[in-house]
Amino acid sequence: MYLQKDEEQILNGESGDSLQKMMEILVTLGKIYDAEYLIPIKSVQIAGVSYKTIGDAGLEWIEDIDAQVVVPSILNPMGMDRERWREMGISEDFYRKQIEILNVYRRMGIRIECTCTPYYLEDSMPCLGDHLAWSESSAISFANSVIGARTNRESGISALASALLGKTPYYGYHLDENRVPTIGIEVPFTLTGSDFGALGYVIGKVIGDCVPIFEFAPSTKPSDDDLKSLGAALAASGAVALYHVKGRTPEADRFEVPEEKIVVEEGEIRSVYDGSSEPDLVALGCPHLSIDELELAAELLRGRKVKRELWLCVSRYLKGKRADLVGVIESSGAKVISDTCMIVSPACDRFDCIMTDSGKALNYIPTMCQAEAVFGSFRDCIEVVLGEARDC
Numbered sequence: 001m002y003l004q005k006d007e008e009q010i011l012n013g014e015s016g017d018s019l020q021k022m023m024e025i026l027v028t029l030g031k032i033y034d035a036e037y038l039i040p041i042k043s044v045q046i047a048g049v050s051y052k053t054i055g056d057a058g059l060e061w062i063e064d065i066d067a068q069v070v071v072p073s074i075l076n077p078m079g080m081d082r083e084r085w086r087e088m089g090i091s092e093d094f095y096r097k098q099i100e101i102l103n104v105y106r107r108m109g110i111r112i113e114c115t116c117t118p119y120y121l122e123d124s125m126p127c128l129g130d131h132l133a134w135s136e137s138s139a140i141s142f143a144n145s146v147i148g149a150r151t152n153r154e155s156g157i158s159a160l161a162s163a164l165l166g167k168t169p170y171y172g173y174h175l176d177e178n179r180v181p182t183i184g185i186e187v188p189f190t191l192t193g194s195d196f197g198a199l200g201y202v203i204g205k206v207i208g209d210c211v212p213i214f215e216f217a218p219s220t221k222p223s224d225d226d227l228k229s230l231g232a233a234l235a236a237s238g239a240v241a242l243y244h245v246k247g248r249t250p251e252a253d254r255f256e257v258p259e260e261k262i263v264v265e266e267g268e269i270r271s272v273y274d275g276s277s278e279p280d281l282v283a284l285g286c287p288h289l290s291i292d293e294l295e296l297a298a299e300l301l302r303g304r305k306v307k308r309e310l311w312l313c314v315s316r317y318l319k320g321k322r323a324d325l326v327g328v329i330e331s332s333g334a335k336v337i338s339d340t341c342m343i344v345s346p347a348c349d350r351f352d353c354i355m356t357d358s359g360k361a362l363n364y365i366p367t368m369c370q371a372e373a374v375f376g377s378f379r380d381c382i383e384v385v386l387g388e389a390r391d392c
């Protein structure tokens, strides 16, 4: 792999042990994946923030790093809301460890907004063709597919190395040839709302890490939120980092639909909604909610009272920006939670059955929260907490 003179010097330890270690990580990755050289990146999103997922070993590893980030860098959700952790049932011990992790990242100059939807933050929205090093799988999928930016599926460690060096090895989804679709997915019936998460959940299991190109029925008109849900589920039940939608996503129309093709049947999508257990928690916002989703929740909850626990996960930034909507939602008894989510917080471990509108959460709840998961549309989820009958 070709390195510039200053990169060689960093690798030789002339800029200190921490940067040397980070350069070793990027060079090792570059060699494994046959990258010719490193390229500059515009921004970084770093996963591996929750004490629940990284533990003491992860904390010790980041604590040893003595360097500052050189490109805008932001964190993935941690294990608790930094203000409402007591109310969430988080222990003092967990709180202290989590704050230690946050402070280590803060000292490196990383923005300690903890969200998997950094693209909703006005100053963190990438552009078509931008090279990034992001590491939360739904954020990666949204950046690659809906925005047309370019990022590999970074680990928390490689993303941190990129944040401290401002570069990433030039391979994988940074290259044109790896962005070409490898399988066609035809969906000849109408999809709306949570159907996109259900589709991602079903198809991800079958296609692994392929690059699918979807052909939807003309009556199907996916919003950005629908595509966010589709990509999140595809990345969770499979390992899809990039997909295209004919006539909809920015790179799709450059490509032909490959000969290898799956035609989805409506029954496959409907069966995702089959669960009938009674949830003791309804959790929305995986990935974190958009303003449109917050608006819908406020409209459905205005003047009503919830009869079960309802959590809505959203970035602290959007929560602050739309305090009016948050006020309406919380007057119903629902909780608008920031910095964390139902998957990376240990607070969800006490529930037996969690209902969600997210294909991604449906995939992770059984293993990450040891709870049963049931799936419903956004509106159904809210109706369930308002005590209305569920049509299972």
Ligand SMILES: C[C@@](O)(CCOP(=O)(O)O)CC(=O)O
Binding pocket: 046, 047, 048, 049, 050, 053, 054, 076, 077, 116, 135, 136, 137, 138, 156, 236, 343, 344, 364
């Ligand atoms: C499940 C996930 O969204 C969150 C947990 O990741 P972490 O704790 O940030 O490493 C990670 C992912 O899908 O990339």
Ligand code: SF4
Binding pocket: 076, 077, 116, 136, 138, 232, 285, 286, 287, 288, 313, 340, 341, 342, 343, 344, 360, 361
């Ligand atoms: S809300 Fe979902 S997408 Fe976001 S970090 Fe949690 S599990 Fe990942």
